[in-house]
Every structure is written in C-alpha cells, then in structure tokens.
Amino acid sequence: MDASPWQPPGRTSESKAFHTHQIKKLPEETPNDERDVFISYSGEDRNAVAKPLAKMLKKAGVSVWMDTYELRIGDSLFEKINDGIRASRFGAIILSPAFFRGPWPLKELGACYAKQVEGQYILQIWHGVTKADILTRFPLLTDYVALRTGQYTIEEIATQIVAVVQPNSAYEAEEDEEDEKPSPA
Structure with a gap:
C-alpha cells in the first residue's frame, strides 16, 4: 500500500509543490506600480467623463x-482594482446616478474612503448629481469640495486635479493657454 498522502485526481505532488511555490512568490511592489490618480467611475460615464479626463x-x-x-483578459477584478487603489495617491471619483447603481463603483468608493481617512485622497467629480443627491447617499462626502461637470469642462477639472496632484506643475489645458495668448496687433 502506498503511504503518500491523498491527492485530488489529476494533481501530483509535483504540481502541488508548483502551486504552493507560486502562491508564496507574489510579485514585489515596484515604483512602476505607483500611480498619481485612480479613476473610479460607472461604465456609463466612461466616454463622457472618465476617458477624456484620463x-x-x-x-x-x-x-x-x-x-x-x-485590466487584461483573465485578471481578477478584485485584485487588480484593489492594487490600483492601494498604489494610487489620489482617487478621482466620478459620482453620477449610474455610479450609485453599480456594485463595483460603490466598492471602489468604500475602499477610497477608507484611504481618505489616512489623509487627502478623494477628489470628487459630480456628474449629473446635486449636493442633495450626495447628502442622501453619502453625507460624509459633502464635507469635501467637489467639481461639477455642469459647471466646469473636463479640461478645467483636469487642470484643478493636476494642481492638487502636482502642485509645482505649470500645466494648463490647451484651451486656457490659447485664450491667454495676446492677439496679433
């Protein structure tokens, strides 16, 4: 009789050792993993706000x-998004009616808010929502200044985010630079 421990069908002791080795050898964090801004949004707001802002x-x-x-095919959404939030210095949260309907955006908001407690982190962008909407759903968020897409262009919002994320940057949206150039005489 064989004295080796039971193995599930198709799994040899060599494959078990391989899998154990893989679990123990997680990739090291590198500075390349760090990001300035994590953008959290509903898929419905991707083309109107998130992509142009990014x-x-x-x-x-x-x-x-x-x-x-x-994200790539086969990636774990939970792991990749969690890693993205962890590795980012700020979270640009695009709050909208669609955001409130989706489970993933709300999970991202929760994770970002947990990081907010550690210091300045959440940069709110309100898209199609009012202060009353935010107050009803997430009253703690109304304590922080937010930018509204109805009042600011995406370029203006980006400029203000850059001013917070990179305070020594001289970046201004192209439209603003062109407006400030003196007109030819």
Whole structure:
C-alpha cells in the first residue's frame, strides 16, 4: 500500500509543490506600480467623463490608473482594482446616478474612503448629481469640495486635479493657454 498522502485526481505532488511555490512568490511592489490618480467611475460615464479626463491628466504628466488601461483578459477584478487603489495617491471619483447603481463603483468608493481617512485622497467629480443627491447617499462626502461637470469642462477639472496632484506643475489645458495668448496687433 502506498503511504503518500491523498491527492485530488489529476494533481501530483509535483504540481502541488508548483502551486504552493507560486502562491508564496507574489510579485514585489515596484515604483512602476505607483500611480498619481485612480479613476473610479460607472461604465456609463466612461466616454463622457472618465476617458477624456484620463487623457487630459496623462497629457499633463499625471500617472493614471484606469480599468481600461490596466485590466487584461483573465485578471481578477478584485485584485487588480484593489492594487490600483492601494498604489494610487489620489482617487478621482466620478459620482453620477449610474455610479450609485453599480456594485463595483460603490466598492471602489468604500475602499477610497477608507484611504481618505489616512489623509487627502478623494477628489470628487459630480456628474449629473446635486449636493442633495450626495447628502442622501453619502453625507460624509459633502464635507469635501467637489467639481461639477455642469459647471466646469473636463479640461478645467483636469487642470484643478493636476494642481492638487502636482502642485509645482505649470500645466494648463490647451484651451486656457490659447485664450491667454495676446492677439496679433
């Protein structure tokens, strides 16, 4: 009779050792994993707000974590998003009616708020919501200044985020630079 421990069908002691080795050898954190801003949004707001904002921030030299840039087939959503929030210095949260309906955005908000307790972290962008809407759902968030897409363009919002994330940056949206140039005489 064989004295070796029972193995599930198809699993040898060699494959068990391989899997154990893989679990113990997690990738080390590297500075390349760090990001300035994690963008949290509902998929319904991707094209109207999230992508243009990410594009403007990247153009200004801000490193951005956004699911469309980071997630690949086979990735664990929970792990990748958790890593993105952990590795980002700020969270740009696009609060909208669609945001409140989705389970993932609300999970991201919870994780970002937990990080907020450690210091300045959440940068709120209100898209199609009012202070009353936020007060009804998340009263603690109304204590922080937010930018509304109905009052500011995406470029203006990006400029204000850059001012917080990179306070020594001289970045201004192109439209603002063109407006400030003297007109030819």
